[in-house]
Amino acid sequence: MTIEDKRHLRSILTRQKLLEAAKEVFLQEGFQKATISQMIKKANIGYGTAYVHFEGKEDLLIVLMEDVMERFYEIAEISFLPKSKQEAEEIIYKQAHAFLTMAEAERAMMQVFEQAIGVSSFISDKWKAIREKFIQRISKDISFAQQNGLARAELNHKIVGRGWFFTNEMYLWEIVRNEHHASVEDVAKTITSVYTTGLYL
Template sequence: MNPINEQASARKQRSLKTRAKLLAAASDVFIEYGFQKTTISQIIKKAETGYGTAYLHFTGKDDILIQLMDEVMKQFYAIAQMTFTPRSKEEASAMIEKQAGLFLEMANQERAMMQVIEEGIRLSEEVNQKWKEIREQFILHISQDIIYSQQNGLARKDVDHTLIARGWFFANEMYLWDIVRNEYNHPVDEIARNLTAIYTGGLYVE
């Protein structure tokens, strides 16, 4: 590697390190103070960087939270993208129940940051728009699973896969926020089992 490329690589590594440092600091500050009370100054102080450096990476605290949302959602997306190739209604039900349970349990594990995200959705149009985009990604994955089931004779073909996918996601989303707020009174696996029974009972055929 020539000296110019080495310098460019070193600058890039420093930049990535600074960005990661800012995100880690922001996560701590958001969780401690909440979205509304957090200031960019607190994040910069926690990260031990300067204003100019911080604004090279992010436009403000809304942008930082959106980047943190992307990081958290990677774990949720991994669940949504689990292989779905059932050969029977029973196999489909088992897979769906497992996904629903993992999805809701992830909300439980990430409760602190999800509480910040929920507050951000209420207070920031940018964050709210980001959540809408995330929601559509989940609905797309669900819709693809329904199409697979319809094409393989497992699910009813007289229903619109997109409408059903939206309904299924919204049911899960409602419980996700209940879990985040610690307002649920049943174990996660029981919620997943009951949700799945209603969903698959109406969509899948014997």
């Protein structure tokens, strides 16, 4: 291993150490009370080294947010090539159910994200970008269904995609806040049924 390789590896490990420390501090303190000083201290690295990797706590949270939301996005990326309305409904239900189950599994970190979205325009803009990525993917699936004669062609796939994501997002935040009054199964089944009945032929 060359000196350059060793430096690169050390840099990756330092960055990872700082992210792990940041996650612990965010979960313990919440977004507003958490400081980058606490994270640097917990990671046991120098201030100068830390600032080579991240400008501040918002930078750290963005990376943690991208990591969590990438796992959500894997659900949206599930292959969508239905041959019937029933098949489409089954896939959509699985996606909605997996999405809301993930919200339960990631509740603690999602609570930190929600706090940050409310007070940081930087984090809020990042969330909007993540949201648009989901909407584009959903719109693509709707367009596929329309082109294959499964869904109502007169509907604007972008508007429908936006509406479907916002429905899921509303229940995601209810789960994160512990405000949901029904099981994930009931919510996923109900919203999928309403959505597919309105969209599919």
